[in-house]
Amino acid sequence: MTQALEGFLQALSAGLLIGAIYGLMCVGLGLIFGVMRVINFAQGDFMMLGMYAAFYFFTALGVQATFGNTFGPFVAILLAGPVLAVFGYFVHLTLISRVSGMRTSSLEGEGHYAQLILTLGIALILQNGGLLVFGSVLASIRTPLSSSAWEIGPLLYDVSVFINKARGIDAVVSLVTMLVLTLLITRSRIGKSLRAAADNPTAATYMGIDVDRAHRVAFALGTGVTAIAGGLLATNYPFHPFVGVEYVIVMYAGVVLGGMGSIMGAFWGGMTIGLVQQMSTLILPTQLQNAAIFVVFLLIIFFRPQGFFGRMVERT
Amino acid sequence: MMRGWRSLLPIIVFTALYAAVSLSVTNSYYQLVMTLVPVWAIFGLSWNLLSGYTGLISFGHAAFFGVGAYAVVLGQVYFDLSPWVMIPIAAILGGIAGLLIGFPTFRLQGHYFALAMLAYPLAILYVFEWLGLQEVTLPIKRDNPIAYMQFSDHRIYTLLALAMMLGTILLTRVVERSRFGMALLAIKQNEAAAEAAGINTLAWKLRAITLSGAIAGAVGGFYAVVLLVVTPQSVFGMLVSAQALTVAMFGGVGTVWGPVIGSVILIPLAETLNAEAGSRFPGIQGVIYGLAIICVILLAPEGLFWKVRDFLRKKSALPVAATPGPPDLSTAAAFSAAPVPLRPKRSPGTGDVVLEVKNLSRSFGGLKAVQEVSFKLRQNEILGIIGPNGAGKTTVFNLLNGFLRPGTGEILLDGREMSGRKPHELCEAGIGRTFQIMRPFMRMSISDNVVVGAYVRAKTDAEARQLASQAIARVGLTEIADRIAGELTTKELRLMELARALAGQPRILLLDETLAGLGHDEANEVVAVIQQLARDGMTIAIIEHTMQAMVRLVDSFVVLDHGAVIVEGEPEAVTRDSRVIEAYLGKKWMAHASN
Numbered sequence: 001m002t003q004a005l006e007g008f009l010q011a012l013s014a015g016l017l018i019g020a021i022y023g024l025m026c027v028g029l030g031l032i033f034g035v036m037r038v039i040n041f042a043q044g045d046f047m048m049l050g051m052y053a054a055f056y057f058f059t060a061l062g063v064q065a066t067f068g069n070t071f072g073p074f075v076a077i078l079l080a081g082p083v084l085a086v087f088g089y090f091v092h093l094t095l096i097s098r099v100s101g102m103r104t105s106s107l108e109g110e111g112h113y114a115q116l117i118l119t120l121g122i123a124l125i126l127q128n129g130g131l132l133v134f135g136s137v138l139a140s141i142r143t144p145l146s147s148s149a150w151e152i153g154p155l156l157y158d159v160s161v162f163i164n165k166a167r168g169i170d171a172v173v174s175l176v177t178m179l180v181l182t183l184l185i186t187r188s189r190i191g192k193s194l195r196a197a198a199d200n201p202t203a204a205t206y207m208g209i210d211v212d213r214a215h216r217v218a219f220a221l222g223t224g225v226t227a228i229a230g231g232l233l234a235t236n237y238p239f240h241p242f243v244g245v246e247y248v249i250v251m252y253a254g255v256v257l258g259g260m261g262s263i264m265g266a267f268w269g270g271m272t273i274g275l276v277q278q279m280s281t282l283i284l285p286t287q288l289q290n291a292a293i294f295v296v297f298l299l300i301i302f303f304r305p306q307g308f309f310g311r312m313v314e315r316t
Numbered sequence: 317m318m319r320g321w322r323s324l325l326p327i328i329v330f331t332a333l334y335a336a337v338s339l340s341v342t343n344s345y346y347q348l349v350m351t352l353v354p355v356w357a358i359f360g361l362s363w364n365l366l367s368g369y370t371g372l373i374s375f376g377h378a379a380f381f382g383v384g385a386y387a388v389v390l391g392q393v394y395f396d397l398s399p400w401v402m403i404p405i406a407a408i409l410g411g412i413a414g415l416l417i418g419f420p421t422f423r424l425q426g427h428y429f430a431l432a433m434l435a436y437p438l439a440i441l442y443v444f445e446w447l448g449l450q451e452v453t454l455p456i457k458r459d460n461p462i463a464y465m466q467f468s469d470h471r472i473y474t475l476l477a478l479a480m481m482l483g484t485i486l487l488t489r490v491v492e493r494s495r496f497g498m499a500l501l502a503i504k505q506n507e508a509a510a511e512a513a514g515i516n517t518l519a520w521k522l523r524a525i526t527l528s529g530a531i532a533g534a535v536g537g538f539y540a541v542v543l544l545v546v547t548p549q550s551v552f553g554m555l556v557s558a559q560a561l562t563v564a565m566f567g568g569v570g571t572v573w574g575p576v577i578g579s580v581i582l583i584p585l586a587e588t589l590n591a592e593a594g595s596r597f598p599g600i601q602g603v604i605y606g607l608a609i610i611c612v613i614l615l616a617p618e619g620l621f622w623k624v625r626d627f628l629r630k631k632s633a634l635p636v637a638a639t640p641g642p643p644d645l646s647t648a649a650a651f652s653a654a655p656v657p658l659r660p661k662r663s664p665g666t667g668d669v670v671l672e673v674k675n676l677s678r679s680f681g682g683l684k685a686v687q688e689v690s691f692k693l694r695q696n697e698i699l700g701i702i703g704p705n706g707a708g709k710t711t712v713f714n715l716l717n718g719f720l721r722p723g724t725g726e727i728l729l730d731g732r733e734m735s736g737r738k739p740h741e742l743c744e745a746g747i748g749r750t751f752q753i754m755r756p757f758m759r760m761s762i763s764d765n766v767v768v769g770a771y772v773r774a775k776t777d778a779e780a781r782q783l784a785s786q787a788i789a790r791v792g793l794t795e796i797a798d799r800i801a802g803e804l805t806t807k808e809l810r811l812m813e814l815a816r817a818l819a820g821q822p823r824i825l826l827l828d829e830t831l832a833g834l835g836h837d838e839a840n841e842v843v844a845v846i847q848q849l850a851r852d853g854m855t856i857a858i859i860e861h862t863m864q865a866m867v868r869l870v871d872s873f874v875v876l877d878h879g880a881v882i883v884e885g886e887p888e889a890v891t892r893d894s895r896v897i898e899a900y901l902g903k904k905w906m907a908h909a910s911n
Binding site for chain 2: 112116117123128245
């Protein structure tokens with residue numbers, strides 16, 4: 001009984017902590033997808049770049065020396081965000097904008113085919129370019145906090161929950177980033193133009209909003225946010241240039257679960273994925289952890305295809 | 317028939333040339349590459365059959381590929397069954413997988429469909445890893461290799477793959493040119509319109525995914541035989557699904573040539589780079605491959621095939637365009653000179669009731685879009701449904717043709733209760749419609765657009781063609797029947813939609829703002845066509861804003877406001893009714909009337 005409870009609470013806390021990071025990851029993709037309706041297959045690889053950016057900030061660019069081993073990684077991770085945002089901005093400017101936005105209405109399937117292939121191409125270049133530049137050795141951004149834990153409790157029946165310190169801080173950083181992003185989108189002028197462009201690009205154009213620019217900003221923000229999430233993940237999980245493929249699916253599952261176009265929804269979708277992944281270990285063998293994610297994902301889209309927070313509109 | 321055979325010539329020549337080249341290759345690595353080109357081409361063709369023609373992008377074709385691959389390997393390992401037997405079985409299993417996956421997943425649309433498909437192969441992948449099937453090898457049969465499809469000369473595999481590819485191409489072309497292909501194209505261009513034109517979209521999509529799954533299963537099985545070993549990643553992985561997408565989209569979607577072109581260019585490129593540079597600069601091949609894809613897609617976003625074809629067309633079209641002769645000497649145009657004649661007075665309300673609507677209601681959340689609407693439509697009557705914006709006019713049509721389910725109420729067609737049926741069933745029962753926002757199949761010619769509407773009545777393709785050409789003649793578009801819908805004017809598109817609805821030989825036509833966006837003269841032409849239809853005995857319900865045309869056109873009016881009928885009756889009476897003027901016509905009509 002106690003053991004089962006302990007297992008349950010431990011899986012629950014692990015799920016919430018990893019879910020907070022997944023949530024942030026999904027928010028990054030959800031922003032891009034919600035505003036532009038572009039399926040970006042390279043999002044996982046942008047995240048991978050974020051991990052390496054944080055890694056090099058920490059080890060090679062003096063963050064470790066300045067801020068020390070314990071908190072240096074988090075500084076490096078937060079620095080990686082803006083860098084990747086700039087990178088995303090230019091990827092959109094030079095590549096994505098040419099097959100998306102206002103100019104695609106004449107193309108077959110509104111340019112979806114071209115967008116897919118383009119982002120697959122970008123993903124290939126980033127993965128293999130990563131292999132060339134970073135090598136295939138596993139890297140990680142470890143802090144002493146990664147291997148120590150806070151003990152919470154004893155709670156019920158003398159059961160305590162252990163929370164890995166690095167993951168705890170990861171979750172806090174993730175929530176704060178999420179909060180800042182939400183404020184930016186709901187309060188600022190640029191946030192309003194993003195929402196307008198997402199809701200009705202044509203009407204937004206008539207209202208004097210530069211929709212292509214709004215898309216570019218969304219793409220940059222989304223890339224930066226996902227990069228931060230990647231860095232946070234890297235404090236506990238080692239990574240390699242091909243790590244993106246593993247997470248891009250988690251991201252899409254989370255975004256669809258939350259309802260496309262809803263930023264908060266994407267966060268809760270990612271959180272759900274984290275919880276399902278960790279809780280499934282209680283009843284399923286570890287290898288089936290990820291299979292469980294996809295089964296839950298399929299079940300939810302069958303029963304609520306618009307996601308938790310989405311809505312469906314179609315006009316005849 | 318001759319034309320059909322002549323267009324096969326390039327395919328046969330290509331296959332023969334490819335076979336000749338492959339026989340001259342001696343290096344065993346390049347022999348493998350020569351085999352993989354048709355293998356991925358077939359897989360691309362299988363993807364194209366579903367996603368290229370229906371427009372529903374599948375990210376999960378590896379599910380079928382992997383099922384086939386594992387079936388062949390496990391069949392030989394556990395039951396000693398030869399691939400000669402197992403590949404057909406793999407095809408059947410792939411088809412069943414397609415059906416099982418398609419049935420629930422087709423409820424989803426657009427991005428949701430694409431992303432749901434992503435989940436299947438990945439879920440299966442983890443299950444196979446858990447089952448301990450990480451790496452399964454085909455047992456080598458030394459005593460009877462040929463019976464187990466094991467050849468020492470690798471070129472035989474290439475020939476087998478080529479034969480499979482040729483078969484797949486021929487199959488795709490048969491599909492493409494039949495009712496099957498037309499239905500899929502119609503679904504791709506506009507699913508709602510296809511459904512309203514009488515196409516059972518779910519049934520056709522299921523057939524497409526089953527066939528596509530079967531092809532993918534077979535080629536997956538063959539792939540396992542060629543490589544002799546399968547791992548979950550190599551047959552269920554995301555890169556496998558991506559391979560199908562890449563070759564098809566690179567080459568061009570929605571044509572048999574696309575996946576073949578994509579595969580012929582990309583596979584050797586990737587493999588050669590891998591062999592030449594892979595060991596010294598790991599990853600360089602992926603970078604170059606990725607760059608190549610990006611460059612081509614920026615230059616030809618719809619794939620190489622279409623780019624080249626559009627280029628050639630433009631070249632050959634130039635002299636043709638120079639020859640004079642306005643194509644618009646259609647019968648409809650001939651009416652334009654004459655003023656619209658007043659509708660000959662008949663005594664409305666005497667014919668048999670074809671359609672009876674009783675207390676029809678529908679609400680969206682708290683909004684009562686249609687409340688307690690009742691009216692009768694008699695044989696050979698033209699009924700005008702008018703009302704201000706948001707009065708629920710289009711919603712009534714959507715209820716009548718099955719896009720929406722009524723909340724309460726009855727729809728009686730010839731006395732039979734029809735409410736809640738699917739659009740294609742209602743179309744079959746005799747309700748044809750056009751749309752306020754036009755829904756043409758943009759990439760198809762006028763006659764192909766109209767043929768889609770004819771299938772609901774026609775048993776054979778020939779009969780459908782005949783019905784279509786009759787319908788086109790009735791709206792006066794015969795002269796330009798071969799033009800692509802994307803090139804037409806609004807008036808021509810409106811007439812084409814009318815023909816598409818007519819081709820299914822409906823008992824009742826529902827016309828939703830057919831005159832919207834037309835100039836005065838153009839509107840008169842369309843009105844003339846509609847009047848001619850009425851003289852030929854058609855029963856019509858029409859939604860319209862243009863009062864002037866409506867008063868001349870209709871026998872009676874139903875006026876809606878806030879979803880309810882406020883007045884009904886003859887045009888003269890209705891236009892004088894103060895409630896109508898207040899609710900809808902307003903100052904504009906008053907000013908108009910005083911002129």
